[in-house]
Amino acid sequence: MTLRIAFVGFRHAHVFDLYHRAQDMDDLEVVAACEEDDVTRQDLSSNSSVSITHTCFTDMLDSVTCDVVAVGDYYAKRGQLTIQALERGKHVIVDKPLCTSIAALDKIANISHSNQRVVGCILDLRDTPQVIGLRNLVRRGDLGEIHAVTFGGQHPLLLGKRPAWYFEPGKHGGTINDIAIHAYDAIPWITGLSFTEVTAARCWNACVPWYPHFKDGAQVMLTLENGAGVLGDVSYLMPDGVGYTAPFYWRMTFWGSDGVAETAYNAHELRVARPGDERLVNLALPAGNPGGYLKAFLHEIRHEPADGELVTDDVLRAARVTLTAQLVADRAESGTPL
Numbered sequence: 001m002t003l004r005i006a007f008v009g010f011r012h013a014h015v016f017d018l019y020h021r022a023q024d025m026d027d028l029e030v031v032a033a034c035e036e037d038d039v040t041r042q043d044l045s046s047n048s049s050v051s052i053t054h055t056c057f058t059d060m061l062d063s064v065t066c067d068v069v070a071v072g073d074y075y076a077k078r079g080q081l082t083i084q085a086l087e088r089g090k091h092v093i094v095d096k097p098l099c100t101s102i103a104a105l106d107k108i109a110n111i112s113h114s115n116q117r118v119v120g121c122i123l124d125l126r127d128t129p130q131v132i133g134l135r136n137l138v139r140r141g142d143l144g145e146i147h148a149v150t151f152g153g154q155h156p157l158l159l160g161k162r163p164a165w166y167f168e169p170g171k172h173g174g175t176i177n178d179i180a181i182h183a184y185d186a187i188p189w190i191t192g193l194s195f196t197e198v199t200a201a202r203c204w205n206a207c208v209p210w211y212p213h214f215k216d217g218a219q220v221m222l223t224l225e226n227g228a229g230v231l232g233d234v235s236y237l238m239p240d241g242v243g244y245t246a247p248f249y250w251r252m253t254f255w256g257s258d259g260v261a262e263t264a265y266n267a268h269e270l271r272v273a274r275p276g277d278e279r280l281v282n283l284a285l286p287a288g289n290p291g292g293y294l295k296a297f298l299h300e301i302r303h304e305p306a307d308g309e310l311v312t313d314d315v316l317r318a319a320r321v322t323l324t325a326q327l328v329a330d331r332a333e334s335g336t337p338l
Contacts, residue, residue: 003091003301006032006066008057008081009073010050011040011163014095014122018070019050021291027298032064036073057081061088068093068301074165075173079104082119086111093120093297096181098319100173105323109316120297121315125182125250126189127292129285130263133270134254135190135308136286142272143256146191149230151183152251156243157216157236159208167211174326175203175218179234182250184222184325185318187230189308190254195230195321197223201329206237220325 005022007030009015022028034054035041044050054060061069061084069085071078071094079099085092086108098121099105112119125131138146165171172178188194199222203215216236223229238246250265259274269282289295296309305311 001302002027002029003068003298004029004031004066005068005070006030006034006060006064007050007070007072008034008036008060008085009071009077010035010044011037011074011165012072012095015070015072016049017124017291018072018093018095018122018294021294022070025294025298028068031066032060034060057084061085061090067091071095074163074171075178076100076171079108083107083111086115086117086119089115089117091118091120091297091301093122093294095122097173097177097322098181098315100177100323102320102323102327105316105319112312112316118297118300119312119315120293120300120310121181121319122293123182123185123310123315123318124291124293125186125265126310127289128265129288130250130265130267130270131186131190131252132288133283133285134252134261134263137261137270137272137283138190138254138256139192142259142274143254143261144258145226146193146224146254146256147228148255149187149191149224149228150253150255151187151230151232152248153179153183153232153234154238154249155179155234155236156238156240157207158240158243167208167214169213172214174330175215175236176201176220176234176329177322177326179218180220180232180325181318181322183232183234183252184321185310185314186252187224188317189314191224191228193224193226193228194317195222196225198321198325198328199223199229201325202332203326203329206235215329218329220329222321222325 032053069090201220204217206217220232253262261272271280
């Protein structure tokens with residue numbers, strides 16, 4: 001059965017991956033595309049990347065028959081658009097982050113459950129060979145019990161290239177919520193352990209004093225259900241020149257009772273050391289799963305989810321952890337003076 005998918009919002013580049021994958025899939029038909037922002041719509045028209053059919057989301061919902069709505073507008077608008085689509089009985093797949101408030105997330109979860117609609121998200125870090133390899137290693141028990149995890153998801157800010165709305169008050173929703181959701185999805189998927197506590201979180205304005213409300217520095221500390229500690233940095237401090245190509249972009253290290261394993265988004269291997277090893281051992285990466293987030297979404301709609309695939313509960317859980325961490329940082333509770 002072919003599912004009909006309609007898009008709303010093209011104000012972040014990630015949504016184009018979903019759009020082009022949907023165009024290429026035999027069991028998906030793109031039936032509409034809405035962009036409410038005049039400037040973005042003109043840009044799309046000039047480069048012919050998307051055929052815009054509507055300028056009003058409500059009009060699109062009223063006039064187009066569709067099974068799925070894909071959401072890619074600015075972050076703070078996504079929750080509202082997702083809720084509208086769910087209330088109309090549509091399945092929804094959203095670029096990350098899903099929304100920017102716990103109140104919106106609660107409403108999304110409630111409507112999704114009551115209407116039995118699937119909520120997907122472009123959480124594609126788990127589709128990479130590196131993260132799949134870490135999961136295989138940890139789930140086999142090769143590292144024993146996991147006691148600590150560190151991750152670095154630092155991004156380039158690319159000031160002047162990123163959409164201007166990033167720096168408009170009320171539209172971005174926080175750096176932790178923007179980036180860390182990938183880690184908060186991947187780490188439980190790798191370990192089989194749930195998060196139980198946001199121990200500490202901090203955001204601060206590091207490099208963009210002319211946008212004092214935009215906090216480009218972001219660090220977090222969490223606890224997993226077995227007591228393991230998780231430390232992460234998702235700041236916008238990566239130099240623009242190396243951007244996403246640095247060898248430590250999305251570096252993840254898992255420390256277990258029987259060894260340590262590390263890899264990164266641009267790595268070509270897993271680096272492992274176990275008790276008795278005198279040097280690191282490089283292990284080959286498994287195959288990746290490009291577009292796995294979309295395949296998993298469609299499988300769940302058809303009640304055919306494969307073991308370990310991303311499902312609605314995973315999406316909602318990762319969003320809740322991330323929004324909670326963002327809230328802790330936004331409260332800016334002081335530490336102990338030294």
